[in-house]
Amino acid sequence: MPVPVPRQRNAPAVESTGDGADGNAAGGGGVSSVGARGVNGSVSSGDLTLLVIEDDPAGTFSVPQLLDAAGTRIRIRSARNLTEAERLLTDDVHCILVDLALPGAWDEELGPLTHVLRLAPRHAVLALTTSGDAERAAEAVRVGAQDHLFRDELDGRLLSRAIRYAVERKRADMAQVKLAESKLRAQENARLERGLLPTPLLQGSNLRFSARYRPGRSRALLGGDFYDTVRTPDGTVHAMIGDVCGHGPDEAALGVELRIAWRALTFAGLCGDELLSTLQQVLEHERESEEIFATLCTVDIAPDGRRAGLCLAGHPAPLLARHGRAAQLLPYDDGGPALGLLPRARWPRRQVELGGAWSLMMYTDGLIEGRSGPDTRQRLGQDGMVEMINRQLASGLEGEELLESAVAEVRELNGGELTDDVAVLLLSRSGSRS
Structure with a gap:
């Protein structure tokens, strides 16, 4: 009609x-x-x-x-x-x-x-x-x-x-x-990134392990910083922390590749210069451009827990706190260059005496490159970090609480969120005092 x-x-x-x-x-x-x-x-x-x-x-x-x-x-x-x-x-x-x-x-x-x-x-x-x-x-x-x-x-x-x-x-x-799809993608990405974060393999060791990770990218769970800790069958505990230059998803993916390669090479028996040389080959093969490099710090702690080998590849030196002494940076004047900078570089392994009871803190430069106060442009730096950690140790903090407090104070000093990735891990041993 x-x-x-x-x-x-x-x-x-x-x-x-x-x-x-x-x-x-x-x-x-x-x-x-x-x-x-x-x-x-x-x-x-x-x-x-x-x-x-x-x-x-x-x-x-x-x-x-x-x-x-x-x-x-x-x-x-x-x-x-x-x-x-x-x-x-x-x-x-x-x-x-x-x-x-x-x-x-x-x-x-x-x-x-x-x-x-x-x-x-x-x-x-x-x-x-x-x-x-x-x-x-x-x-x-x-x-x-x-x-x-x-x-x-x-x-x-x-x-x-x-x-x-x-x-x-x-x-x-x-x-x-679109919002629902975005939430689903974010949940999938979060599950993926959580799966890529390391699970320390320390079964049989008397060392305590703690870690904190804070990516610089907004809403990300994973950044270019990476770390891992494993115990090999001979009782040696190996720990590593590194930092791929840059802050995007490509850098995060490369960091995961290097971490996985480090774990595999460590279980295969490589250590020190041989391990770092092989990791450099992995980096050179997987990086997007020749300008990409990565810093790295590795330690291998003897089965008795009293001494360790240290290798630095352009990375900040770890902080060692012994019972009854102020925390100090380990020697770093004879380290090698960052991975990916020099084709035939070498990384000397330095022997370090740890003692009976100690805490060894390894970190990336995101922890020390923030400002030392909200009203200044001066960087916190390694000296400021050492002073901060000693103050927190004196107040009785240790383990997870120490790392949580350290990251929180660094953020507070910076006057807000840190723009760089931050990774910190702490290995501690309680034993006879020396």
Whole structure:
């Protein structure tokens, strides 16, 4: 049954001008492009375009455009079937009005609507039916339409308001979907990064292990810093900490590769210069450019826990605290260069006496490169870190509490979050005093 052309109650229909003056295109009113916005563009201002899909010989939607109460021009584009609608569905269409009574051989009760939803998943969709078919109209909303309109109640004011609401609702729905997808990706990334953080293998050792890790990248769990600790079958405890230059995901991935390679080479029996030379080969093969390098500090603690071998590859020296003595930096004047800087570099292994009871703290430069106070540009540096750790040791802090306090104080001194990655690990031994 022919339906009257939608009427404007408070605002008259705007006469077609220029681009819309030709009236009906193949089966409907011709309109001009209003810009490729779809539902992603703001509908608070600017024109909207409606694509009407209905088989009405009388031309229900014969006017090329309407003007809503807010002054927004709504341009109407008409198609008599889905094939024609697919041709007219360009990026400047904001909303689609589909007649649920559209003729055709449909496998589903809401065949026309289902086809449109598959054809235009990013567009707002309105379902058109009669007031006597309210149940079908409600089902149309349940399967994906933003709203429904009854043909025998339709006028220009109702149509323009429905279009505006449908576009806004679709934009909100898409934003919610993107938010959910973003949360899922973040959860997957978090699970992945947690899986890439090391689990120390110290079974059978009497050493206590503590670690703190804080990536510099916002919302990341993993940065370019890396560390690991393992105990080999001969009873030696090996510990390592390193830092890949840079702060992005590529640097984080390279740090994981170096950590895994270090663990494998350590269990294979490599140590000192031989191990670092092999790690440099891994770095040179895996890095994105020749400008990428990594600093590294390794220690191998003898089975009796009283002495250790130390190798430095451009990395800050560890801090050793013995019972009854102030913490001091281990010697660092004869270390080697960072990995990846010199093709045939060497890294001497230095013997260090630990004693009976001690704590050995290894760290990356993110711990010492922050400011020494919120109102100064001076860096904390190694001397400031040693002073801070001695003060915390004197207050009785140790293990996890010591590292937590150290990282928190460094952040406080910096006046906010640190921009560089921070990794700190602590190995401690309680034994006969010496």
